[in-house]
Amino acid sequence: MAHPNPIRFGIIGCAEIARKLARAIGLAPNADIIAVGSRSKNKARRFIADNGLSVDYVTAYGSYEEVLEDSRVDAVYLPLPTSLHVRWATAAAGKGKHVLLEKPTALCVSDLDRILEACEAGGVQFMDSTMWMHHPRTGKMTELLADPTRFGQLRTVNSIFSFSANPDFLQNDIRVKPDLDALGSLGDAGWYCIRSILWAADYQLPSKAIALHNPVFNPAGVLLSCSSSLIWDDGKLATFHCSFLEHLTMEVTAVGSRGTLHLSDFVIPFEENSANFSFASDSGFNELVTGWQRLPSQHVVATDLPQEARMVSEFARMVGEIKNSGSKPVSKWPEITRKTQLVVDAVKTSIDKGFVPVDVVG
Amino acid sequence: MAHPNPIRFGIIGCAEIARKLARAIGLAPNADIIAVGSRSKNKARRFIADNGLSVDYVTAYGSYEEVLEDSRVDAVYLPLPTSLHVRWATAAAGKGKHVLLEKPTALCVSDLDRILEACEAGGVQFMDSTMWMHHPRTGKMTELLADPTRFGQLRTVNSIFSFSANPDFLQNDIRVKPDLDALGSLGDAGWYCIRSILWAADYQLPSKAIALHNPVFNPAGVLLSCSSSLIWDDGKLATFHCSFLEHLTMEVTAVGSRGTLHLSDFVIPFEENSANFSFASDSGFNELVTGWQRLPSQHVVATDLPQEARMVSEFARMVGEIKNSGSKPVSKWPEITRKTQLVVDAVKTSIDKGFVPVDVVG
Numbered sequence: 001m002a003h004p005n006p007i008r009f010g011i012i013g014c015a016e017i018a019r020k021l022a023r024a025i026g027l028a029p030n031a032d033i034i035a036v037g038s039r040s041k042n043k044a045r046r047f048i049a050d051n052g053l054s055v056d057y058v059t060a061y062g063s064y065e066e067v068l069e070d071s072r073v074d075a076v077y078l079p080l081p082t083s084l085h086v087r088w089a090t091a092a093a094g095k096g097k098h099v100l101l102e103k104p105t106a107l108c109v110s111d112l113d114r115i116l117e118a119c120e121a122g123g124v125q126f127m128d129s130t131m132w133m134h135h136p137r138t139g140k141m142t143e144l145l146a147d148p149t150r151f152g153q154l155r156t157v158n159s160i161f162s163f164s165a166n167p168d169f170l171q172n173d174i175r176v177k178p179d180l181d182a183l184g185s186l187g188d189a190g191w192y193c194i195r196s197i198l199w200a201a202d203y204q205l206p207s208k209a210i211a212l213h214n215p216v217f218n219p220a221g222v223l224l225s226c227s228s229s230l231i232w233d234d235g236k237l238a239t240f241h242c243s244f245l246e247h248l249t250m251e252v253t254a255v256g257s258r259g260t261l262h263l264s265d266f267v268i269p270f271e272e273n274s275a276n277f278s279f280a281s282d283s284g285f286n287e288l289v290t291g292w293q294r295l296p297s298q299h300v301v302a303t304d305l306p307q308e309a310r311m312v313s314e315f316a317r318m319v320g321e322i323k324n325s326g327s328k329p330v331s332k333w334p335e336i337t338r339k340t341q342l343v344v345d346a347v348k349t350s351i352d353k354g355f356v357p358v359d360v361v362g
Numbered sequence: 363m364a365h366p367n368p369i370r371f372g373i374i375g376c377a378e379i380a381r382k383l384a385r386a387i388g389l390a391p392n393a394d395i396i397a398v399g400s401r402s403k404n405k406a407r408r409f410i411a412d413n414g415l416s417v418d419y420v421t422a423y424g425s426y427e428e429v430l431e432d433s434r435v436d437a438v439y440l441p442l443p444t445s446l447h448v449r450w451a452t453a454a455a456g457k458g459k460h461v462l463l464e465k466p467t468a469l470c471v472s473d474l475d476r477i478l479e480a481c482e483a484g485g486v487q488f489m490d491s492t493m494w495m496h497h498p499r500t501g502k503m504t505e506l507l508a509d510p511t512r513f514g515q516l517r518t519v520n521s522i523f524s525f526s527a528n529p530d531f532l533q534n535d536i537r538v539k540p541d542l543d544a545l546g547s548l549g550d551a552g553w554y555c556i557r558s559i560l561w562a563a564d565y566q567l568p569s570k571a572i573a574l575h576n577p578v579f580n581p582a583g584v585l586l587s588c589s590s591s592l593i594w595d596d597g598k599l600a601t602f603h604c605s606f607l608e609h610l611t612m613e614v615t616a617v618g619s620r621g622t623l624h625l626s627d628f629v630i631p632f633e634e635n636s637a638n639f640s641f642a643s644d645s646g647f648n649e650l651v652t653g654w655q656r657l658p659s660q661h662v663v664a665t666d667l668p669q670e671a672r673m674v675s676e677f678a679r680m681v682g683e684i685k686n687s688g689s690k691p692v693s694k695w696p697e698i699t700r701k702t703q704l705v706v707d708a709v710k711t712s713i714d715k716g717f718v719p720v721d722v723v724g
Contacts, residue, residue, distance in 0.1 A: 020650050155608045156589075158520050158601070162617055210575060212591045213719065214599040227518075227599055229574045229589070237576040237589055239520070239601045241617075246517045248645040248654070249622045253613050255524055255603075260611045264624060264640070268647065270654045278626070283610040285630065288382050290668055292610070292632045306652055357575065 003030040005324065007316035008074045010035035010067035010097070012088060014047040015079040015174075017102060020308055021129070022051045025077070027309035031316040035059045037067035064088055068095040075319050077129070078102060081180035082187060086111045093118035098125040098319045100312070104187030104344060105337050112341045116334050125318045127311075127333040128340075130195055132267050134314055135307035137275040138199070140299065141261060145200060145254065150281045152257030157200045157238040159193035159253075161267055162225075162246035170244065176222050184223035185242045186348060192250075192267045193240035194343045197230060198336070200254040200261075205339055206230035206238065208357045209346035216245060228347040230360075258282055260296065274302040338362075365392040367686065369436045369678035372397035372429035372459070374450060376409040377441040377536075379464060382670055383491070384413045387439070389671035393678040397421045399429035426450055430457040437681050439491070440464060443542035444549060448473045455480035460487040460681045462674070466549030466706060467699050474703045478696050487680045489673075489695040490702075492557055494629050496676055497669035499637040500561070502661065503623060507562060507616065512643045514619030519562045519600040521555040521615075523629055524587075524608035532606065538584050546585035547604045548710060554612075554629045555602035556705045559592060560698070562616040562623075567701055568592035568600065570719045571708035578607060590709040592722075620644055622658065636664040700724075 009025050011018050011033060025031045033053060038044040041062030048058050061067050067076060068091055075098035078088055082104050089099050099119055105128050106112035119126040132138060145151050165173070174180040175188050183190075198205070212227035225243035250268065254261045259281040269275035280296035305313065321327035342360055350358040371387050373380050373395060387393045395415060400406040403424030410420050423429050429438060430453055437460035440450055444466050451461050461481055467490050468474035481488040494500060507513050527535070536542040537550050545552075560567070574589035587605035612630070616623045621643040631637035642658035667675065683689035704722055712720040 017651075020652065023650060152609065155605070156522065156524070156603050158522065158603070158613075158615075160518065160520065160615060160617065162518070164619060208575070212599060212601070213570070213572060213593050214591075214597060216597060227591070227601070229576075229591075229601075231575050235576060235578060237574060237603065239574070239589070239591075239603075241518050241520070241599065241601075243517070245619070246617045247514065247620050247622050247642070248647075249615070249617045249642075251520075251615050251624065253520075253522060253611070253615075255522065255608045255611045257526060257607070258609050260609050262613065262626060264658065265654065268651060268653070270657050272652050280609070280611075285610075288385060289379075289630060290382065290634050290670075291630070292627065295632050296626060308652075 006030050006032040007319045008032050008034045008072055010037060010070060010073040010076045012037050012064045012067050012076050012078050013080040014038045014043055018047070018077070018079045019051055021077050021079065021312070022053065024306065024308035024312045027305055028312040028316060030320060031312050033058055035061060035067045035070050035073055037061035037064045039063065068092055068097060073097060074323060075100060075315070081174045082107055082183065083180050086114050089115040090118035093122035093124050096122055096124060100127055100129055100315050102129045103191045104183050105341055107182055109338065109341045109345050112338060116338065119329070119334065123322070123329065125315065125322060125329040126337070127315050128337045129311065130192065131308045131311050134311040135269065135275060136303050137269070137277060137301040140301050141277055144259070144279055145261060146202070151259035154201055154236055154254060154256050156236070156255040157197045157252065159196045159238070159240040160249050160251040161189040161192045162241065162243035163189070163248045164246055165244040170218070176218055176224070178220045178222050182222060183344065183348065185225055185244050186223050186344060189244070190226065190240065190242035190347070191340060191344060193242050195340050196252045196266055197238040197240060198339055198343065201232070201236065203336060203339055204232065205342065205360050205362055207233045207360060209343060209350050209360055210357045211347055211350035211355050213355055215351050226351060228350065230343065269307070272306050274300050276300045368392050368394040369681045370394050370396040370434055372399060372432060372435040372438045374399050374426045374429050374438050374440050375442040376400045376405055380409070380439070380441045381413055383439050383441065383674070384415065386668065386670035386674045389667055390675040390678060392682060393674050395420050397423060397429045397432050397435055399423040399426045401425065430454055430459060435459055436685060437462060437677070443536045444469055444545065445542050448476050451477040452480035455484035455486050458484055458486060462489050462491055462677050464491045465553045466545050467703055469544055471700065471703045471707050474700060478700065481691070481696065485691065487677065487684060487691040488699070489677050490699045491673065492554065493670045493673050496673040497631065497637060498665050499631070499639060499663040502663050503639055506621070506623060506641055508564070513621035513623070516563055516598055516616060516618050518617040519559045519615065520613070521558045521600070521602040522611050522613040523551040523554050524603065524605035525551070525610045526608060527606040532580070538580055538586070540582045540584050544584060545706065545710065547587055547606050548585050548706060551606070552588065552602065552604035552709070553702060553706065555604050557702050558614045558628055559600040559602060560701055560705065563594070563598065565698060565701055566594065567704065567722050567724055569595045569722060571705060571712050571722055572719045573709050573712035573717050575717055577713050588713060590712065592705065631669070634668050636662050638662045
């Protein structure tokens with residue numbers, strides 16, 4: 001899968017998730033890793049060795065700055081804790097590096113705006129690392145949701161992403177630390193739920209977020225579990241639930257005037273090489289209402305590359321267009337990110353204010 | 363499937379749903395129809411002919427009273443509009459007839475209590491006609507939800523029941539008429555959602571209902587669509603959505619600390635002879651978080667009789683125990699009905715008061 005001119009990535013931070021992305025960059029036909037930076041050079045070296053990267057080809061750096069100073073690096077992947085995103089994403093953009101940023105992208109939309117403004121000023125591509133967006137299943141489902149004769153108009157979405165964190169996670173993971181990932185389960189699992197809802201709504205922002213009355217906080221005040229409703233002025237409604245305290249669940253149900261879409265593994269497909277979903281259109285009952293007519297059908301979508309490698313490949317493609325053809329950065333991805341962050345913020349505000357309706361203002 | 367001493371049913375009212383129940387009574391091995399009463403004798407006769415019942419065996423009556431006066435009738439099935447339930451269910455109980463009552467059972471819990479008190483005073487069995495409760499699939503799922511090693515403790519339930527009513531329904535069906543079924547979609551589709559949530563919670567009542575901000579009313583003030591959250595003091599949360607305005611959808615997702623249950627046809631199974639659901643327990647990710655371990659498994663549960671015939675059979679069995687063995691009416695069913703009605707009432711009150719939390723007081 002050699003590419004004549006692959007996009008050269010630096011990875012900044014050796015978080016667990018970076019292992020998955022390192023593999024993905026290796027699998028993407030148009031991308032290479034050439035640098036790994038950590039606060040400790042030994043840790044960067046160990047990451048390179050542990051992930052089967054070539055020590056001759058990939059430089060280990062003992063600081064994040066050195067990755068940004070490496071003129072060979074085209075783009076950086078930033079798996080750092082959210083509280084460090086503004087500092088390092090703006091620094092990367094300032095050095096002309098394209099930015100692939102882990103989610104949640106920021107602690108609030110004003111922080112995200114600093115990142116997006118730096119990317120715009122630097123002329124670099126920004127994209128958040130929401131992998132499932134890039135699975136071909138998502139493209140297939142998007143087509144169906146957009147089909148007025150099969151799905152009609154969207155009315156309702158319910159999204160659930162929960163997993164049962166172990167005691168070590170609940171004590172030590174960055175996602176339960178107020179100084180690192182203060183949005184907790186809302187920024188982590190909730191990010192995916194909100195994104196799925198916006199995706200189903202063709203990225204039309206809801207007018208209001210109204211959190212439900214069941215948030216669970218840890219003693220440090222970080223959300224471990226919460227839920228919210230989102231409403232649109234045209235009557236659409238979405239609900240979501242995100243939690244570190246329940247069995248692993250990844251449901252999306254989108255109901256339109258003429259169709260219903262359902263899947264149970266939307267964030268990470270059950271298996272890497274193909275993924276399925278169910279879709280029903282114009283279903284009804286038989287005459288005595290003892291069974292259905294036009295049952296939901298199962299759709300299976302194969303993928304040549306894992307969704308995270310497709311994400312890297314799409315990001316590298318856009319970077320290549322900018323680097324080699326003088327194109328402008330694609331605005332779709334930062335726009336989607338910003339909408340997601342706006343909804344995260346509104347849900348958090350609704351929780352903080354006692355479950356009142358909060359306007360989602362773009 | 364002859365039974366030496368079948369329970370003899372009278373059907374009061376020839377609503378569309380009565381056709382399904384007439385067939386179910388015919389299929390149930392321990393039940394027979396012997397009378398059909400309508401406001402017009404001709405209509406009762408036509409119902410008998412149209413549903414393949416024997417004119418020699420089944421008496422057509424031109425009034426509801428005559429069915430209750432027929433001393434051969436053990437039990438009545440009442441598919442009447444909800445606004446008539448108090449009058450006719452109490453009259454039936456007063457005549458010593460056992461009562462199988464369509465849902466919603468009453469317009470409010472105080473009305474239901476009049477019915478339940480009449481049944482208790484008359485020593486007759488009461489059961490509401492919530493058919494899916496009687497499918498063997500429900501029993502199998504109940505076992506799994508009750509298993510602490512497989513499902514753990516319930517945390518979250520989401521339930522959706524919607525269907526896309528045609529213009530004729532939206533103009534003329536009793537379920538959109540304020541004087542007949544004033545609870546609209548909440549009493550109809552919402553009844554099933556609330557029941558599914560209570561079922562998943564082993565009938566522990568939530569402490570509060572808080573309706574979501576999206577009800578749709580028709581010009582006469584009847585709910586066509588609405589949603590609500592339900593919360594328990596131990597942190598459990600449920601949400602549901604019920605609508606006449608969306609594509610046919612029947613989802614239940616129940617998430618526990620150790621397991622997840624999902625099904626997409628909970629009210630009326632896709633097919634009559636068997637029904638499935640998915641269940642996952644202790645699922646996790648593989649090492650690089652690129653797929654799942656312990657995938658949800660599909661369970662298929664066959665049934666010898668349609669769920670509505672099993673419902674009739676169970677009701678007839680209880681009636682037979684009372685009639686032939688001097689047993690007392692089984693209290694489980696009226697208790698479940700009353701809890702469902704209490705939640706319906708609380709959701710309606712929350713909507714009417716502007717989406718405030720409303721205590722669910724048993």
